[in-house]
Amino acid sequence: MTSIAVVGSQWGDEGKGKITDFLGTTADLSVRANGGNNAGHTIDFDGKEFKMRLIPSGIFAAKLGAVIGNGVVINPEVLLGELDNLEKSGIDTSNLKISNRAHVIMPYHVMQDTYEEEAKGSLKVGTTKNGIGPTYMDKASRIGIRVCDLIDPETFAEKLRFNLESKNALFTKVYGKPAMDFDEIYNKYVEYGKRIAKYVCDTSLYVNDALDKDEKVLFEGAQGIMLDIDQGTYPFVSSSNSVSGGIASGSGIGANRIKTVLGICKAYTTRVGAGPFPTELHDETGDKIRDIAHEYGTVTGRPRRVGWFDSVALRHAKRVAGINALSLNLLDVFSGFDKIKICVAYDLNGEQIDYYPANLKEVEACQPVYEELPAWEEDITGAKSWEDLPEKAQAFVKRISEITGIPVVTVSVGPDREQTIVLQDPWTL
Ligand code: GDP
Ligand code: IMO
Ligand code: MG
Numbered sequence: 152m153t154s155i156a157v158v159g160s161q162w163g164d165e166g167k168g169k170i171t172d173f174l175g176t177t178a179d180l181s182v183r184a185n186g187g188n189n190a191g192h193t194i195d196f197d198g199k200e201f202k203m204r205l206i207p208s209g210i211f212a213a214k215l216g217a218v219i220g221n222g223v224v225i226n227p228e229v230l231l232g233e234l235d236n237l238e239k240s241g242i243d244t245s246n247l248k249i250s251n252r253a254h255v256i257m258p259y260h261v262m263q264d265t266y267e268e269e270a271k272g273s274l275k276v277g278t279t280k281n282g283i284g285p286t287y288m289d290k291a292s293r294i295g296i297r298v299c300d301l302i303d304p305e306t307f308a309e310k311l312r313f314n315l316e317s318k319n320a321l322f323t324k325v326y327g328k329p330a331m332d333f334d335e336i337y338n339k340y341v342e343y344g345k346r347i348a349k350y351v352c353d354t355s356l357y358v359n360d361a362l363d364k365d366e367k368v369l370f371e372g373a374q375g376i377m378l379d380i381d382q383g384t385y386p387f388v389s390s391s392n393s394v395s396g397g398i399a400s401g402s403g404i405g406a407n408r409i410k411t412v413l414g415i416c417k418a419y420t421t422r423v424g425a426g427p428f429p430t431e432l433h434d435e436t437g438d439k440i441r442d443i444a445h446e447y448g449t450v451t452g453r454p455r456r457v458g459w460f461d462s463v464a465l466r467h468a469k470r471v472a473g474i475n476a477l478s479l480n481l482l483d484v485f486s487g488f489d490k491i492k493i494c495v496a497y498d499l500n501g502e503q504i505d506y507y508p509a510n511l512k513e514v515e516a517c518q519p520v521y522e523e524l525p526a527w528e529e530d531i532t533g534a535k536s537w538e539d540l541p542e543k544a545q546a547f548v549k550r551i552s553e554i555t556g557i558p559v560v561t562v563s564v565g566p567d568r569e570q571t572i573v574l575q576d577p578w579t580l
Contacts, residue, residue: 153410154368155577156398159375160414160468162422164448164455166480166563167415168192171208171371173561173571174413177578179366181209181217182358184401185391186373187224187256187286189279191449196568199240202449205230206237206247207371215361216246218354219253222391222401223373224286225298226256227343249347250354250403251299257311257340259318259331260285266326276387277424279450287380287390289314298351301344311337355403362408367578370398370409376468377422384511387426394472411580414474414557416465417481418491418547421455423448427514430458430494444484459492459521462554467507469557476580479551480563482544483570488526491547494519495554524550532565537574 155174159165172194175181188204194211203210205225207217219225230249237244260282267284268275278284289295294314300306312333319330361368374393377383382394391397399406419440422428431437437457440446446455468474485491496503497517508514527543534540540548540562552559560575 153365153578154362154370154408155411155413156370156372156395156409157413157415158372158395158398158472158474159393160416160465160472160474160477161375161420161461162377163375164191164421164423165375165415165417166478167371167373168194168203168208169480169563169566169568170413170415170478170561170571171369172196172211173568174369174577175209175212176568177367178209178213178369180215180358180361180368181207181213182220182368182370182402183207183218183223184220184370184372184398185222185393186389187281187283188226188229189281189283189389189450190373192371192373193449193566195566201237201240204233204450206233206244209369209371210237210244210247211242213369215366216248218248218358218402219250220354220358220402221250221252222397223250224254224256224283224290224391225249226281227301227340227347231343231346247350248352248354248357249298249350251297251351252403253298254286254290254295255298255301256282256286257296257314258336259315259322260289262322262328262331263318266322266328270326275425281450284390298347301340302348302351304341304344307341307344308337311340358402358404359408362404370402372398376472377464379471382467382471384426384514387424411476411577412472412474413476413478413560413577414465414468414472415478415480416460418460418479418485418551419481420458420461420464421446422458423451423453423455427511428456428458429497429514429517430461430519431456432458440484444481459494459519460551461494461519463494463497463505464507465555466505469555474557476560476575476577477552477555477557478561478563479548479559482548482562483530483532483564485526485547486530487528490523491526492521492523493550493554495522496520532570534564534572536572540572
């Protein structure tokens with residue numbers, strides 16, 4: 152059994168897509184297990200760029216193709232748009248498989264997300280307004296519509312009618328908004344169902360079969376551990392489990408079938424949306440990082456909040472997700488900087504702590520304790536090996552490894568597939 156789970160170890164956008172695509176070149180099967188089209192995973196190779204929302208980033212390279220697991224919430228319109236785009240670019244998507252157990256994002260979920268955010272005012276989460284939260288809410292309430300229901304027009308009509316009644320009551324009576332029309336949604340979604348039916352199957356059988364045959368299976372997490380519904384900075388989180396446990400339940404495999412949990416991190420930290428961020432920079436250094444790394448949301452285009460590397464959050468991620476290898480991305484961003492800071496602990500009311508508090512008031516009161524390292528002058532975007540990295544860049548990578556207690560196995564020095572330095576082959580861990 153050979154498997155790697157790629158997980159975001161910060162607040163998302165760590166470069167999971169890039170590393171999944173890179174590892175995809177040596178993988179057999181690629182599997183997405185959580186989140187929905189709130190994810191935006193950027194992939195660059197052969198001078199082309201793709202921004203993936205739902206389809207696993209391994210679709211470009213993995214031999215057996217790609218699977219959208221049961222833990223993913225699927226907006227069929229976005230999925231079909233993504234499929235069309237890939238096909239137009241000459242990418243073979245015939246190997247895609249979609250779980251019959253995955254839940255469907257309906258138009259009323261998108262509206263509910265929007266109205267809820269409006270109603271929360273200053274307490275809003277800053278969601279991507281893609282209906283992610285309301286879809287997982289309905290799943291937990293056991294009223295959700297699954298892919299197997301969508302492709303069965305009778306069941307679909309029954310479930311849609313039931314749901315729309317209560318959603319319309321909520322929209323009109325609580326939010327004072329217009330009701331949504333059954334026929335309009337039904338006719339459109341039945342057509343979507345027909346188009347995706349050929350990809351639908353019991354993906355748990357397919358993925359477990361691949362593992363049984365010793366195929367190399369690459370799981371791709373979405374979001375980041377700090378956005379996990381249980382382990383993140385609740386309530387400023389997404390609505391699924393982005394930890395490795397979520398990858399197991401979201402793809403229908405046993406937890407013991409994940410061999411390596413590869414945490415993806417940036418050489419600094421970013422966050423989109425609201426919520427605490429102890430190492431956030433509100434100065435020209437933050438602006439400089441944002442400019443150099445083009446830190447604007449892949450999905451919403453919002454400027455990403457930027458801050459120094461936070462090893463307290465990273466060690467939290469390591470513990471709750473069982474991260475046993477690290478990919479350190481965007482190292483190239485610090486070329487030409489004077490110094491780089493790493494947060495090693497928090498000061499909470501005069502006491503140094505090494506855990507991420509659950510209570511957000513405490514998080515707000517935490518002052519980062521920094522260690523400073525010198526940066527390097529050289530452009531490293533062409534570095535191919537460890538030896539090509541300047542000594543100061545090597546020292547930074549080693550320090551991240553020491554401070555997090557996780558071996559850094561890959562270093563990324565640019566967005567392209569080729570700009571990846573392998574220190575240890577993650578498949579052999
Ligand atoms: P994901 O959601 O974790 O897949 O990450 P995103 O794609 O949303 O954001 C990561 C951004 O960083 C994308 O624009 C990538 O092209 C880019 N990127 C990834 N790795 C590197 C790197 O090593 N250096 C630079 N400069 N950009 C990178
Ligand atoms: P990838 O996979 C960064 C954030 C949103 C918001 C919060 C809740 O590209 O790393 P949601 O729409 O999920 O209800 O929003 O979570 N968020 C992400 N931030 N990267 C992502 O995905 C994200 N997915 C959700 O900005 O703060
Ligand atoms: Mg992203």
